[in-house]
Amino acid sequence: MSMRGLTVFIADIRNCRVRELEEKRINKEMANIRSKFKEGNLNGYQKKKYVCKLLYMYILGWDIDFGHMEAVNLIASTKYSEKQIGYLAVTLLFHENSDLVRLVVNSIKKDLDDMNEIYNCLALHAIANIGGREMAETLALDVHRLLISPTSRSFVQKKAALTMLRLFRKHPDVIPATDWADRVIALMDEYDLGVALSVTTLVMAFAQTFPEEYKGCYVKALQRLKRILIDRDFSLDYIYYKVPTPWLQVKCLRLLQYYPPPEDAAVRNEINELLQVIVNNSQDTPKNVQHNNAQNAVLFEAINLAIHLDSNSQICMQAAVLLGRFISSKETNVRYLGLETMAHLAACADSLEPIKKHQETIIMSLRDKDISVRRRGLDLLYSMCDTSNSKVIISELLRYLQIADYTLREEMVLKIAILTEKFATAYSWYVDIILQLISTAGDHVGEEVWFRVVQIVTNNEDLQEYAAKTVLNYLRSPQYNETMIKVGGYILGEFGHLIANSSGCSPIEQFTAVHSKFSLCSLQTRALLLTTYVKFVNLFPEIKSQVLTVFNQYRHVLDSELQQRACEYMAISTLPTDDMLQTVCEEMPPFPERESTLVIKLNQKQGDTEDKRVWVIGGKEANLERRESMKARMSSIDSISTPTSFTAPEPRPATTTNGNSHMMSAEPDLLGLDDLSISTPNNVQLSSNDVPTPGFEPGYHKLQRAAEGVLFEDMHLQIGLKSEYHGHLGRLALYFGNKTGATLQNFTTQIDSTEALTVISPTPVANVVEARSQVQQLLNIECNEFFRESPGLRISYTSQATGPQRLFIKLPVVLTKFMEPIQSMDGNSFFQRWKQIGGAPRESQVVFKSGSQSGISIESVRNILDGYRFGLLDDVDPNPSNFVGAGVVHGGKAGKVGALLRLEPNMEQHMYRLTVRTTSEIVSEELRIILERSLTYDA
């Protein structure tokens, strides 16, 4: 093993005290190795030595761009030591996308098949470290064989399990995990704990992706815990500081948390028994720090499981007591995890009482020496806050905010703002706290916080007067705080008149208070204040002259936004009548109720930084909401990720929105511009009665008979359509072309989808349509029942050229679209079927006059019938000018229905007799209606 050259080289490098010397030595060595490699003729030992040197340089952080081939050669060597270095080099120097990986796949395959298990292991290591798609495709089966083969030694099996995990993580499509479920789960029973650990790890990954197929692992994990904890049946080597295989215990406990609590009472009891054993075990005083940590690892995982199963159980009560002890522990790690686990408990438990007992200690943890502990303390306080302790907690948080770490402040401000809003019992309290928050936190207050204050004040009339008064007081203080000025400016502009009669709050005093800070503010805030001033002009005509002076001054500033505002406000204020001013400065309407922007922001923050958790910081309801929203997201992801398969129709008439609008409403938007009617089902009912946009008919009718063309066109927008239908399924592509020179913003589409006719948009349409360009939307249509109404398409957008626009047109999807023509039927079988169906009610007949002036044209009638997908049968009717047609309507769940048609035109009188016979009354009537309309007007 020893390589003198290498040792010397390492010693040399170690002796280099300065980076430059090291670089010099490295360059020298690289040049040396390069020339040796170039000469060739190296024996195995030499190759190994040089590759080792290269590896060493690589680990020191130098780039290695040669030597790969030598490493590949070493792998093929028959000597273990050389092979091993070769594999080490490959795993370190190669990455999965490197072209060179192709060179080693064969060697690896050979080693996997080798009789020598140590070679198998080396090969598995390599796959586990660099396995890409190619390896997954070529080698997955070999790895699987090594995993399940009864002849495999355990040290091969355990590595095969984790190698499989790597391949599955990288390329789940290549691994038939569901087919292997039984074999893999069975391996969890393996007596060898090393294998059991690796297989459990693999099963955990599979079970998260295929919970249903792998649900057998639940019992296995349980049995394993039982064997360890109760039967104490394990190999003694696996005891780690008196704790039997803590890592496996933790894995099993975690696996149980991936599944919902079991229904079966016997299973529940069994789990409780196990948890109890773990809790009891933890009562031993640990001998040393390792024992302590290992014990805690198992205990904390057990507590998490207990909370997951039932947060009100006896075990959880015990856990709460233990946690109480932990959070005042001397050991920082224990405090940290104690707080974290307690936050988990607070997030799930119905009663916060056991936690509230420790409120003092938790508040103290805000002053812990360790910032991570402080952060956990903050999370826990946020989770455990309710109406009874909110005042104490919030005032503590406010006090702590002044000395908190800068990194923590923004998050704290958000949390305080949310709690204040959630648990406010008195309006004055809310206003006091939130303004105090803004004034203390200063720059750490995000935009969302003051947006939200404005929303709440606007929506609660009782709050307005008090808010205006308090804000004015803050503005008067010499302290300068930009956020406070923004809130103040907005609130006084809207509600200043409510306090104008109080002493010290006269219009001019309000104006002076605001304007004294004006010159200190940023341009954006100044713009906002100018708007406040124009509202003042409207509310208090007596201070108009003072305000006009300011406008006049700002008519000449360089900033275009300010200048424009000043000029416009000046103009509005000096109009001969006040009508315009009053209209413009009308009081703001209340904001629509929606999810607080603060919570969204907070969740975003957590999403950014925290790992994937099963629960979130926050009270029980926050977790419920989260679970719901996750569910919703999951189902929407499902429908998006499988565009070709059709999801089951929803029970009630639902609306397929393009998804964008849903996301949009989650964005902070103070103005409430996005239309809420989209998300409320009531309004959908209403709007299905609304009147289609005029001018939609020509395209609608024409495209009933054609697969592609222009569906609708107006001054601004052109909608093109392409379609194809097979059986009861159809695909539509809509092309929205912007004809104007301006961008269409907030472009949304919404398509009716009913139980009978589901319309699914796999991907939402783009939100913006650039000038003179087009966007596309694909729709998948499925006919489940025979339907009459064509689905409606609602479009809304705004643009500078047009302002807000809404369109409502019908999609040319009619029942005949799902008809396949029958061309090959002779006269006999036609009439045989015709008679079988018989007359009314399964026959629908009508005699009507052609709308055409020039008389009936046989050619255009033929085109119409053809367009409606009837197969025209010639030579069936003895009269050549009569039409006979046949087709099959695919009604999805309603089954297939054969449709027969006879059309007898009377050329002299410009009349038709149309007879449709099908096995379904509805279909007969519907087909008759469609054809009658078309023949009357289109022929």
Added chain:
Amino acid sequence: MISFILIVNKQSQTRFSKYSHPCTIQHQQRSDFELGLSRECIQREGHQNYIFNYHGVGIAHRRYASLYFILGFADENPFAMLELIQFCVECLEEQVDRVSELDILFNLDKVHVIMDEIILNGMLVESNRKRAAPQMT
């Protein structure tokens, strides 16, 4: 899973590093990341927590003489990770007798092999000290 294992000395020089896939830390940024992280760990004094969150990655670290063992993980039990470090060190001790900076440097290939025996692409393989020893020839 375990995202990476680092062994650094008191001067924040990386002596051993192993990342597993999928890894959020890009290859190019690794040396900066390692430097920042090891400084953070070294600065943390005795009374501070050995488990913390660094740029969204869970970190457990322990100090052995002049070496810092740092483990990055996601979605794992932190105590179990902390003990895993101790376990790795014990395994290394069996093979390279004293775990010091020099021993690690001169036996780098061995250290890699041993670590691979314990942790395979971010997952714990073997928690039996006797069996984690690789077959060395």
